[in-house]
Each structure stands twice: as structure tokens, then as C-alpha cells.
Amino acid sequence: MTEILKQNLSKHISLSDKELTDFCSLFQKKTIKKKEFLLREGEICKFEGFVTKGLLRVFHIDTNGFEQVLYFAIENWWITDIDSFTNEIPSQLFIEALEDSEVLLISKKDKEFAYANLPEIEKLFRVMTQKTHVALQRRMIDNLSKTADQRYLDFIEKYPQLNQRLTSLQIAAYLGISHEFLSKIRKKISMKK
């Protein structure tokens, strides 16, 4: 059952079989139904999670009540509020299942146990954090330089599997535009073809 997790970890750095198995044994499976929350604003995020099934979104609600999606997570993606989790402070984020989902969760205590006792895990998360950081840098530059049209085209090209499973409402909240405007963009694009 943790096979998919093992494969994911091995993609980043090579770990011994024992270390891999020991580390994976620290995760607990949790199922979560569509529209349920894994985390709400104000709570302290007690887990770092790996998605084995389904689709979730990590989002923020601003002072005007608008939602901004920080990222989506499907099978094989990691999910947490890293700020709240590592610093044990109240989260400013929500994590919600958009489909019936299944995640493997590790607690802070167990993760610290891993850092202390499994030599390569520290490197593993250093590498993984670097990768997500690089991806976010790219998104930041794109958001600064590209129009909504282009960002939408990039999104559907980069994440075709997400595009199929998400409503335009969710995609708009990720792109940082209103869903009405996204609707107009879609119309414009379909007319060009």
C-alpha cells in the first residue's frame, strides 16, 4: 500500500531498502471525503501528507472573502502547510478534498524521529523542498510577466490531468482571476480553433 510512496521517495534520492521501509512505516493512512477539510485556517497543521488517491486543494481566503489556490495535489503529490507544520503556528490556509481522497500522513514527532534516526531523510526533504521552491519561483515569474490568457494556456498544457478534474472556478482561483473572466478566455480560445 505504501508502494506508491516508496516509488515517489526513490525519485528524489536513492535510499536503502531498510531506510525506505522504516520511513514509510511512520505514515498513517487516512481517507477523506469530497468537501471535507484536512486543515482549516487557525488550526495548527499536525501532518505532512502524501496523496495516494483523489484530489485536494490548498487555498487561502483573503479579507474580501476571495479564495486563492496555492496548489492542487493529486496522486503522488505532497500536501501540507509547511509554515504551520514546522513552526507549530496557526495556519492561514485551508486544505479541502475536491474528490474522495486517500492520504498517507506523518506527524511532526515521527518526522523528527526520522530526521534524527534515518540519516538520509534530512537530505531527502532538503532536496524535495528545493524542488517545490524552484517550481514556485517559476510560477511567481509567470504571474509577474504573463497575461491571464497565457497563464491559462500554460496551465492546461502543464497539467492536463488537473484541467480535466477541476471546475473552472478552481482553475480561476489558481490563476488569480475571476471565473467569469476565465469563461471569456475559454470562449475566445475556442473561437480561434
Place this chain on the structure above:
Amino acid sequence: MTEILKQNLSKHISLSDKELTDFCSLFQKKTIKKKEFLLREGEICKFEGFVTKGLLRVFHIDTNGFEQVLYFAIENWWITDIDSFTNEIPSQLFIEALEDSEVLLISKKDKEFAYANLPEIEKLFRVMTQKTHVALQRRMIDNLSKTADQRYLDFIEKYPQLNQRLTSLQIAAYLGISHEFLSKIRKKISMKK
């Protein structure tokens, strides 16, 4: 001379005196004059740097020739293209000194030596990368949810020291707006007072 670097490292995690000194000895000092480049697009970033004096900017130039500033770095900040550095791929970024500056640089080889031989360095960079990632997540959300007016006010409140040392041109490139529009924002704000 590496005193300021030692202090910075100690802020993140506690290291033994020996480890701290050993690690700092791997850095080389480099001075760089205003308008000179530490890195250009297409080059492989050979260093990770710590600024001890001056001011630099990390930026991207898009297909229309517009510049987007990913971040600025003054004394006590780290500077690199982490993607190019870790993966040894051509950079998409420029790093330029906006003032006469002084940086301490570590090469990839020496950093890997540190990861392999100084047990706590891996943790140090895992923690530092997490912190910069959290900061970028916040900026991403702000860029998705706030108007340029508000982002500018946030910027001068959060980085008063940068605000004084930067031209509005640079600040506009960080906020993702034209410098003309920033000028109008500044006027509007000054009239309100």
C-alpha cells in the same frame, strides 16, 4: 570577516563552533561593482552566495524584454539561482549588483563536501530553504489577492531599508507593474496624507 555569516547561520540552527568555522572556511570573498553581473542567463550558476555588503537583484527577462525581479539581496541575505546551481543547468536568471557589493561564495563541490562531512549542514539548508519557501508562498498569495497599491504599501512597510536604496523602477519590477503606474500610485498615496 566571516563573523556576519556565522551569526546568520546560527540564527537558523545551532551548530558547534568547529562545524561553524569549518563550514565558513569554505567561502571565498568576492567584490562586485555596481552594474556588474554575478550571473547571466544561459550560464550555469557555480555558487551559492551570502551578501556581506551592498545590494543585488535577481531577475528574469521575459520574451517581451520586460524584467521581473524575483528578489533583492542586501547584507545578510543569501543569493543564488538554486535551480541552476543544484541541477547544473543553464540559468534563466540574471544576478546584478545595484550597489558596490561584497559576497561570500561557496562552490558546489565545497557545499557537497560540507553536506557529506559536516553533519548539521544538511539540516541547516533544509531549514533555510523551507523558510524562503514559506516567504515565497506568502508573496504568491499576496500577488494573487492584492491590488498593486496594497502590494506597494506592504513592500515599503516590510522592507523600509530596501525602499530607500532602490529606484522605483526596481520596485515596480518586483511588484510586477509598470514604473509609470507605480509613479501614479505614489502620487495618490502622497495626496492622501
Place this chain on the structure above:
DNA sequence: TTCATTTATTGAACTTGTTCAATGTTTTTG
């Protein structure tokens, strides 16, 4: 100091994106 270069300001016309309200479509759920 002076001339050239870079930076900042402003206005007018334009483009991009928002808001609101109305309507139609799809999905969920009892």
C-alpha cells in the same frame, strides 16, 4: 561644471480584468 544618461512624473488613449445581474446548464441529493 557640464553634458549625457538614467530615472521620475504626467496625461491621454487603450487593454486587461472585475463586478453585477440575468440566464442556462450540470450535478447532487433526498
Place this chain on the structure above:
DNA sequence: CAAAAACATTGAACAAGTTCAATAAATGAA
């Protein structure tokens, strides 16, 4: 299946931000 709820589309009026061009101010180098 029917009703309700959520989602998507469209248009019109508006607001936010860009572009271009002209001018002023500040800075830098000879």
C-alpha cells in the same frame, strides 16, 4: 425522478493597469 444547489456563460458598466509620448529632475562621468 424532481428539486435544489452548484457551476458556467454572457453582456454591460466599471476599475485597474499599460502604453506611448512628452517633459522634468536627478545622477554620473569626463
